[in-house]
Amino acid sequence: MRAIRCNQYGPPDSLTLEELPDLTPDAGQVVIDVKAAAVNFPDVLIIENKYQMKPPLPFTPGAEVAGVVRAAGAGVKLAPGTRVAAYVAAGGFAEQVIAEASACVALPDGADFATAAAFTLAYGTSHHAVVDRAALRPGETMLVLGAAGGVGLAAVEIGKALGARVIAAASSEEKLGVCRRFGADATINYSTEDLRERIKALTDGNGPDVIYDPVGGIYAEPAFRSIGWRGRYLVVGFANGEIPKLPLNLTLLKGASIVGVFWGDFARREPQNNAAAFAQMVGWIGEGKLKPYVSKRYKLADTAQALKDMASRRVVGKIVIEP
Numbered sequence: 001m002r003a004i005r006c007n008q009y010g011p012p013d014s015l016t017l018e019e020l021p022d023l024t025p026d027a028g029q030v031v032i033d034v035k036a037a038a039v040n041f042p043d044v045l046i047i048e049n050k051y052q053m054k055p056p057l058p059f060t061p062g063a064e065v066a067g068v069v070r071a072a073g074a075g076v077k078l079a080p081g082t083r084v085a086a087y088v089a090a091g092g093f094a095e096q097v098i099a100e101a102s103a104c105v106a107l108p109d110g111a112d113f114a115t116a117a118a119f120t121l122a123y124g125t126s127h128h129a130v131v132d133r134a135a136l137r138p139g140e141t142m143l144v145l146g147a148a149g150g151v152g153l154a155a156v157e158i159g160k161a162l163g164a165r166v167i168a169a170a171s172s173e174e175k176l177g178v179c180r181r182f183g184a185d186a187t188i189n190y191s192t193e194d195l196r197e198r199i200k201a202l203t204d205g206n207g208p209d210v211i212y213d214p215v216g217g218i219y220a221e222p223a224f225r226s227i228g229w230r231g232r233y234l235v236v237g238f239a240n241g242e243i244p245k246l247p248l249n250l251t252l253l254k255g256a257s258i259v260g261v262f263w264g265d266f267a268r269r270e271p272q273n274n275a276a277a278f279a280q281m282v283g284w285i286g287e288g289k290l291k292p293y294v295s296k297r298y299k300l301a302d303t304a305q306a307l308k309d310m311a312s313r314r315v316v317g318k319i320v321i322e323p
Contacts, residue, residue, distance in 0.1 A: 002323070003094030004303045007058040009049040012307035015061075017300065023096045025073035030101050032084060035067040035113035036297075037092035037321045040121055040150065041214075041239050044311045046090070053264075055090045062092025062321070065099070066107065066116035076101040083107040085116040087124070087267070093303050095323045102271070105278070118150065118292045118318035125236065125263040126154035127277045129212060131162070132266070133259045134232045138163030140209040141228075143199065145219055146239055147184065148175030150318040153293060155212045156182050158281075161289040164210075167202055169195070169219075171313065178316050182293070190219060199226040207254075212236060220244035224256070231256040239313070293317035 005018045023031045043061045045051035066085040069078050078084065078101055085107055086099040107116050130136050142159045146152045147168035159166040160183040168179035169188040176187040188198045199207065207228035213220060217240025224233050224246055231254060238244075251258060267274040284290045295317040298306040303321055310319065 001095040002300060003060045003091075003096075004062070004300065005058050005060055006047045009047065009057075011048065012044070012304035012311070015047065015304050015307075017303075020094075023098050025071055025076075025098060027074040028076060028101055029073045029098050030069050030076055030078055030084075030104060031071040032065060032067040032086060032097050032099055032104075033070045034065050034092065034095055034097055034323050036117040037062045037065045037094075037097075037323070038117040038121065038150075039298075039306050039310055039315075039319045039321060040064070041237065041310055044307050047307070053089065060091045060094050060097075062094070062097070063087060063089050064117055064120040065092040065097055066111075066113040067097075069104075070096060072101070078104060078106070083109065083111060083113075085120055087120045087264075089264070093300065093321050093323075095300070114294045114297060114320045114322065115292050117320050118294050121263070122150040122154045122318060123158070123281055123290065123292070124267065124274070124277070125151050125261065126158050126212075127281055128263045128266050128274075129234045129236055129261040130155055130158045130210070131277065131280075132273070133261055134210045134212075134234055136162050136164050136210050139165070141165045141167065141203055142210040142212060143167045143169060143208040143223065143226075144184075144212045145169050145190075145223060146213075146215040147179045148316050149214065149239065150315075151214050151236060152212070153179070153182050153317055154290075156184050157290050158284075159183075161284050167199070167208065175316055178293070182291070195219060196222045196226050199223070203228070207231060210234065214239055216240045216244050217242040218244075221246055224250055224258075227254055227256050229255050233258045234261050235259065236261045294320055296320075297322050
């Protein structure tokens with residue numbers, strides 16, 4: 001089978017496409033023929049040794065996949081031929097991947113593999129953030145930074161499904177147009193507008209109840225200075241590349257909370273709560289409230305370009321590799 005390999009830490013162009021032996025599952029595992037693997041910002045960080053998870057070299061990046069079960073290990077009820085989506089942490093940018101059977105979700109026959117691959121991490125993260133960690137309520141206001149990215153758009157949709165008012169912030173009018181299509185009530189172009197002044201105008205000076213931040217960097221402090229009383233600031237990630245340092249006196253003055261979001265560990269530590277979250281989201285998909293958006297598809301040989309597009313913030317919604 002073919003796989004993208006990271007033999008040494010470095011930029012996307014340092015990755016290689018190699019021929020490897022077919023995979024064999026252990027007990028409790030399945031081998032999946034990968035039909036689509038979603039690209040996420042942590043994939044860029046992990047190959048450069050800038051992420052908290054550090055798989056031993058060499059490794060294949062790619063954390064979420066969809067495909068068809070090829071082989072099943074002992075004790076597994078998923079039969080070969082079953083269509084599944086799975087979160088695998090690493091190994092997804094390949095023609096085959098090993099997944100724990102417990103991490104697989106069976107898909108209906110008509111499910112689009114690319115859409116299924118784009119769902120797990122982005123929507124799992126955003127549901128855990130918005131519903132569990134922030135406890136966003138109907139009628140509250142949520143500001144989403146980096147709102148046109150995969151997790152950002154998921155947060156916009158989930159906020160609307162909960163009955164909240166959602167303000168989407170992004171770096172271009174094209175991206176903000178996508179946010180409006182996915183339900184954003186108001187928008188901020190932080191490339192051309194003063195973030196704090198625009199937040200003040202859109203919230204009548206009260207500030208948002210929840211701020212969803214997968215970006216970090218220079219927008220974190222002005223956003224947090226604008227948060228409302230008893231606001232919840234969700235630390236989701238650092239796509240900007242810079243981990244911000246927030247003055248803690250602001251939490252005192254605002255009566256506000258800084259809340260960490262780590263969906264991967266939540267799913268591992270609290271599998272029943274994670275399963276309940278996905279059951280709720282599957283219901284929302286059926287009601288048309290969630291519509292995962294795949295903006296571009298790449299061949300396996302073009303994985304480096306996909307990662308470069310992700311790193312340069314040229315991605316809207318989700319992108320996938322199709323081996």
